[in-house]
Amino acid sequence: MIRLWGRNTSSNVMKVLHGLDELGLPFERIDVGGAFGGTATPDYRAKQPLGLVPALEEPDGFTLFESNAILRYLCNAHAPTSPLYPTEPRARGVVDAWLDLQQTALTAPHTVFFIGLVRTPPEKRDMAAIAAAVQQAAGIWKLVDARLAEHPWITGDTFTIADIAWGIHVHRWMALDLPGRPDLANVTAWYHRLLARPAFARHCAGPLA
């Protein structure tokens, strides 16, 4: 059975949980990372060289790290005809672009306000840095909002792994009390479409911790 290494409070682990569930793939998950530790051992570093979560392990010993690479791999290896990762080169290229944009543009500001508001005691919070991060993220969410004015999912009429990669982040964007967050009607409607998907609701929409 596929084995997923990583605590289920990690956004990058949640993405992979969402993907495994959407694809209907059986798996087991092992708690490592955060308070669970276990990521500094040579055995774990062989799976994830930076000691981060998640890491994926196949029954034959093949391992893979980087959450978005894992999402692509799961489709390629286990569901090659799934609409979650279209095979037509341009459609696939657009999905890849939005997967990369999530990692390169959204992760940094989201990490600042999530760690600041959820994992830092109030007296130690840097509210100026949090407000700046919200504004930086708002610029990215406005781009997403404009796309979602044209079609229901990030890359078009079909739900794909791009929606999975952005989905956990929209939950945090909507669920936290963020200073200066703009109201973005299309992003809000897309968030509600995600919430209607049982796999998203199961893995990505719980209390923030």
Ligand SMILES: N[C@@H](CCC(=O)N[C@@H](CS)C(=O)NCC(=O)O)C(=O)O
């Ligand atoms: N780009 C990596 C980032 C992985 C990452 O930063 N994971 C965080 C949790 S979201 C982590 O491992 N934090 C340390 C820990 O949990 O011990 C990916 O997408 O997999």
